[in-house]
Amino acid sequence: MIDNLFNWIDDRLAISRGGRHLLNKIFPDHWSFMLGEIALYSFIVLLLTGIFLTLYFVPSESSIVYHGAYLPIDGQHVSQAFASTLDITFSVRGGLLIRQMHHWAANIFIGSAVVHLLRIFFTGGFRRPREVNWIVGANLLILGIFNGFLGYSLPDDLVSGTGIRIAFSILESVPFAGSYLATFLFGGNFPGNGAIIPRFFIIQVLILPLAILGLLSAHLGMLVRHKHTQFKTPGAREDNVVGTPLWPTFMTKTLAFFFLTTGITVLLGAVAQINPIWQYGQYYPWKVSYAVQPDWYMGWLDGALRVMPSWEIHLPGHMIPNVFFPAVLLPGITFTVLMMYPFIEERLTGNVAEHHLLDRPRDRPVRTAFGCAVFAFYFVLFGASATDVLANYLNLSLNFVLWTFRILCIVVPIVVFPVAYKICKELEGVPEGGKRKVHNLIVRDPAGGYSTIPAEEYPGYESIELEPVDVEKVESLTAAAAAKNGDGRTEGVYEIPREYR
Amino acid sequence: MSDEQGPPVAPERDAEGLVSPDSPQFQVAAKHPQRVERTTAVLFLASLVGFVGFGIAYTQNGSTQWLGLTIGLGMLAFGFAMAAWGKFLMPRGPFEEPRAPMATTKEEKEAFVSDFATRGKVAVERRSFLVKLMGAAAAILGIVAAFPLIRSLGPLPGKSFYKTAWRKGSYLTTIDNRRVKVGDVEVGGVLTVFPESDVGGAISQTILVRPQTTAIVTKPGRESWAPQGYIAFSKVCTHAGCPVGLYEEQVQQLLCPCHQSLFDIYAGAEPIFGPAPRPLAQLPLFIDSSGYLRAQAGYDEPVGPGFWERGGTT
Ligand code: HEM
Ligand code: FES
Numbered sequence: 091m092i093d094n095l096f097n098w099i100d101d102r103l104a105i106s107r108g109g110r111h112l113l114n115k116i117f118p119d120h121w122s123f124m125l126g127e128i129a130l131y132s133f134i135v136l137l138l139t140g141i142f143l144t145l146y147f148v149p150s151e152s153s154i155v156y157h158g159a160y161l162p163i164d165g166q167h168v169s170q171a172f173a174s175t176l177d178i179t180f181s182v183r184g185g186l187l188i189r190q191m192h193h194w195a196a197n198i199f200i201g202s203a204v205v206h207l208l209r210i211f212f213t214g215g216f217r218r219p220r221e222v223n224w225i226v227g228a229n230l231l232i233l234g235i236f237n238g239f240l241g242y243s244l245p246d247d248l249v250s251g252t253g254i255r256i257a258f259s260i261l262e263s264v265p266f267a268g269s270y271l272a273t274f275l276f277g278g279n280f281p282g283n284g285a286i287i288p289r290f291f292i293i294q295v296l297i298l299p300l301a302i303l304g305l306l307s308a309h310l311g312m313l314v315r316h317k318h319t320q321f322k323t324p325g326a327r328e329d330n331v332v333g334t335p336l337w338p339t340f341m342t343k344t345l346a347f348f349f350l351t352t353g354i355t356v357l358l359g360a361v362a363q364i365n366p367i368w369q370y371g372q373y374y375p376w377k378v379s380y381a382v383q384p385d386w387y388m389g390w391l392d393g394a395l396r397v398m399p400s401w402e403i404h405l406p407g408h409m410i411p412n413v414f415f416p417a418v419l420l421p422g423i424t425f426t427v428l429m430m431y432p433f434i435e436e437r438l439t440g441n442v443a444e445h446h447l448l449d450r451p452r453d454r455p456v457r458t459a460f461g462c463a464v465f466a467f468y469f470v471l472f473g474a475s476a477t478d479v480l481a482n483y484l485n486l487s488l489n490f491v492l493w494t495f496r497i498l499c500i501v502v503p504i505v506v507f508p509v510a511y512k513i514c515k516e517l518e519g520v521p522e523g524g525k526r527k528v529h530n531l532i533v534r535d536p537a538g539g540y541s542t543i544p545a546e547e548y549p550g551y552e553s554i555e556l557e558p559v560d561v562e563k564v565e566s567l568t569a570a571a572a573a574k575n576g577d578g579r580t581e582g583v584y585e586i587p588r589e590y591r
Numbered sequence: 592m593s594d595e596q597g598p599p600v601a602p603e604r605d606a607e608g609l610v611s612p613d614s615p616q617f618q619v620a621a622k623h624p625q626r627v628e629r630t631t632a633v634l635f636l637a638s639l640v641g642f643v644g645f646g647i648a649y650t651q652n653g654s655t656q657w658l659g660l661t662i663g664l665g666m667l668a669f670g671f672a673m674a675a676w677g678k679f680l681m682p683r684g685p686f687e688e689p690r691a692p693m694a695t696t697k698e699e700k701e702a703f704v705s706d707f708a709t710r711g712k713v714a715v716e717r718r719s720f721l722v723k724l725m726g727a728a729a730a731i732l733g734i735v736a737a738f739p740l741i742r743s744l745g746p747l748p749g750k751s752f753y754k755t756a757w758r759k760g761s762y763l764t765t766i767d768n769r770r771v772k773v774g775d776v777e778v779g780g781v782l783t784v785f786p787e788s789d790v791g792g793a794i795s796q797t798i799l800v801r802p803q804t805t806a807i808v809t810k811p812g813r814e815s816w817a818p819q820g821y822i823a824f825s826k827v828c829t830h831a832g833c834p835v836g837l838y839e840e841q842v843q844q845l846l847c848p849c850h851q852s853l854f855d856i857y858a859g860a861e862p863i864f865g866p867a868p869r870p871l872a873q874l875p876l877f878i879d880s881s882g883y884l885r886a887q888a889g890y891d892e893p894v895g896p897g898f899w900e901r902g903g904t905t
Contacts, residue, residue: 114688115688116686116687116688119684119685183649183652184649184655184658186655187655187658187659190655191659219693219694252833252849255793255831255832255833256831256832256833256849258832259830259831259832259895259896260831262752262896262897262898263896263897263898264899265899266899267899268898268899269748269752269898269899269900270747270748272748272898273745273746273747273748273751274741274742274744274745275744275745276745277744277745277746278745278746278751279748279751279752279794280793280794280832281793282745283745285744285745315693316693317688317690324599325599325685325687328690329689329690329691329692330687330688330689330690331687331688331690332685332686332687333684333685333686333687334681334684334685334686335684335686338677338681339677339681339682339684340677341677342673342674342676342677342681343673343674343677343678345673345677346670346671346672346673346674346676346677347670347674348670349666349667349669349670349673350666350667350670350671350674352666352670353663353664353665353666353667353669353670354663354667355663356659356662356663356666357659357660357663357664357667359655359659359663360655360656360658360659360660360663361656361659361660374791375791375792375793375796375834376766376783376791376793376796376826376834376836377834377836378833378834378836378837378848379848380837380848392850395830395831395849395850395866396850396851396865396866397866398866399866400830400852400862400865400866400867400868401868402868402869402897404902406902407900407902408899408900408901408902409897409898409899409901409902410897410899411868411896411897411898411899411901412830412866412867412868412896412897413830413831413866413896413897416866417831444692444693444694446690477851478848478851488851488864489864492851492864492865555598555599555600556599556600556602556615556616556683556684556685557599557600557601557602557616558616558684558685558686558687559602559610559614559616559617559684559685559686559687560610560686560687560688560689561686561687561688
């Protein structure tokens with residue numbers, strides 16, 4: 091049956107021509123390569139849960155009298171967007187689970203993309219020939235952040251409405267075009283003519299996801315074209331890739347990973363409350379929400395808005411508003427430098443050769459120190475988004491906390507750079523650093539003396555290193571086995587040896 | 592330590608130099624595969640139980656927690672089972688595949704470029720006029736196609752950033768359409784008000800406070816603006832537009848909750864802390880003969896955050 095079906099399809103699509111090569115694609119075994127996979131799988135979770143939500147969400151700002159399952163606001167005027175989100179939460183079976191999963195998945199998606207970026211950065215995975223893929227990745231991150239922001243803006247609750255208000259002001263602050271951009275997008279001065287939620291909706295559920303899918307295909311397509319980078323493990327060279335083949339080992343592992351990522355997202359959605367909009371209430375432009383933070387990936391922007399001194403630039407007849415600097419210029423510079431980084435480094439080091447072997451971060455102390463300092467800067471900004479919460483919690487004056495963060499923004503990167511540099515240099519001197527060690531056991535003998543002995547092997551592992559086997563050779567081996575069997579069967583390859591059966 | 596491990600172990604090869612399937616590289620990673628198989632089976636079983644549990648929880652209209660815990664733990668068990676399978680019951684490897692440099696050779700490039708150029712030449716040679724015309728038409732198409740895409744979205748900003756709905760004589764009106772009268776706000780009180788024509792308006796929203804019972808003069812020229820201690824400012828923050836909704840009576844300041852800008856009421860809502868760059872606009876008030884609070888005029892400056900055309904006025 092299956093054979094016939096396969097033959098039928100293969101005779102029409104020639105899958106076996108070239109397909110065999112794909113089965114052999116080698117994936118390096120390092121854990122850090124899973125970070126991109128987490129991002130990929132949480133994106134899939136986003137798509138699946140998001141489709142579910144679109145079936146119930148009503149993207150409209152028009153007001154209705156609420157008579158839903160959430161009794162505390164029974165009879166009040168709320169927008170359809172808000173009411174339908176409450177319906178998903180309280181009336182659709184499994185709706186709250188899916189809603190919370192969706193929100194968690196968004197946070198995991200962007201979080202894992204950032205950590206993935208850091209791993210590529212610190213190991214030099216962006217170097218030639220992967221500069222373009224680095225740029226594609228950076229754009230994925232930007233689109234992911236936009237999509238996340240638009241997503242949590244949709245329910246029209248008090249917190250998200252405040253975020254939209256700030257977004258309007260940020261657009262408005264752009265020199266030359268700002269007032270036009272803002273009124274075009276919103277359909278008038280804030281809050282516009284009721285267009286913004288429907289527009290955010292279509293951008294959030296269709297346009298950006300399509301763009302992300304497109305970029306993702308390019309990202310992974312280039313990955314196949316380039317083949318993976320790899321660490322300098324035994325047997326790894328610039329002209330090969332060492333690891334596990336796609337079929338069946340990597341397939342099994344990555345499927346496992348899909349289920350683990352999804353499973354964790356489900357558990358978070360089940361037990362960790364996120365974005366309880368019924369507690370925030372409907373958005374009204376004059377209502378205040380106190381001490382609410384945006385989702386974490388917007389935190390650095392919120393922090394930047396807070397620590398920015400109250401300057402703006404006045405020109406004859408024109409001005410550059412305050413928010414332009416932290417909310418347009420800073421992200422503009424951030425993402426431009428991010429995308430240009432591979433070329434900046436090429437220019438500075440003069441190293442324009444192809445690199446498929448990854449650096450250990452310590453072996454590139456300047457890059458590592460620079461990366462740490464920059465990351466620390468954004469981390470401080472992120473912390474600054476909680477100035478009010480910290481002041482409350484630590485019982486300090488807001489003034490003190492704000493000035494502390496203003497100073498930290500400058501001081502922390504300056505301190506981090508030399509410290510990171512020094513640590514790299516120290517580690518560089520340790521010859522065995524970074525290699526897998528044989529574990530030691532400390533044992534106590536009956537007389538009370540202590541001694542160390544090598545621990546038993548990690549279950550299933552032997553400490554001996556094996557030399558990699560060329561998959562192409564495995565192909566010839568398959569052929570040899572087939573020849574030996576005389577009838578095309580390929581037994582004897584990839585077989586579990588008999589004594590283990 | 593790793594020095595003692597010796598060099599990597601090469602795969603076994605037969606007489607023709609082919610790798611033998613008996614090489615350690617082809618053996619499963621687990622030392623005790625039966626144990627791993629057993630664990631994996633238990634995990635798959637657990638996932639099965641979880642998934643069935645989800646079905647039951649769903650039909651019983653179970654809580655979010657039940658729904659999530661059953662299917663979530665089921666997925667985790669499934670994932671761990673697959674992971675154990677992939678990690679311990681598969682050939683140990685490592686395997687390798689060759690990789691060629693990405694950069695193409697000079698010959699490859701030249702062949703491509705010359706093909707491209709010679710064929711292209713046939714197409715466009717001595718037709719540069721056509722090429723130019725085609726380019727011009729396409730460019731104009733690109734520009735005009737953007738018109739509906741952008742221009743149809745919304746109205747031009749026009750005067751919308753300069754004007755609120757406040758006019759000479761507007762009554763101060765609460766969100767539930769009540770006109771505010773003297774005595775409605777005690778000392779230390781605060782109220783959000785709108786002009787009658789724009790109740791609930793995001794741009795016209797105004798905060799009325801009453802720090803004292805006698806007139807307040809915040810700036811020269813504003814002597815009559817805050818009769819009997821009633822004083823009103825635009826509620827739209829000059830930083831990023833949040834409603835400046837918190838009135839701190841002891842210090843007579845207004846606080847914006849978004850980025851904690853503080854405005855000093857007695858100084859005409861000058862920003863004294865945080866990122867806000869400009870004072871909140873002050874609405875000139877008067878009390879009419881029937882005791883209603885009304886606006887002497889609209890705001891004398893654009894309210895809210897800055898924008899390019901706003902000019903350099905403070
Ligand atoms: C937003 C979602 C993203 C997804 C779903 C994603 C997915 C992946 C996956 C699955 C891989 C292969 C495995 C790995 O190395 O982890 C990969 C590789 C890569 N990614 Fe991403 N990525 C994303 C964002 C980014 C970002 C933000 C950057 C950097 C700015 C980036 C740069 C790269 C590069 C240069 C490679 C090739 C590295 C190598 O071959 O080792 N990616 N990506
Ligand atoms: S919006 Fe008021 S301080 Fe930022």
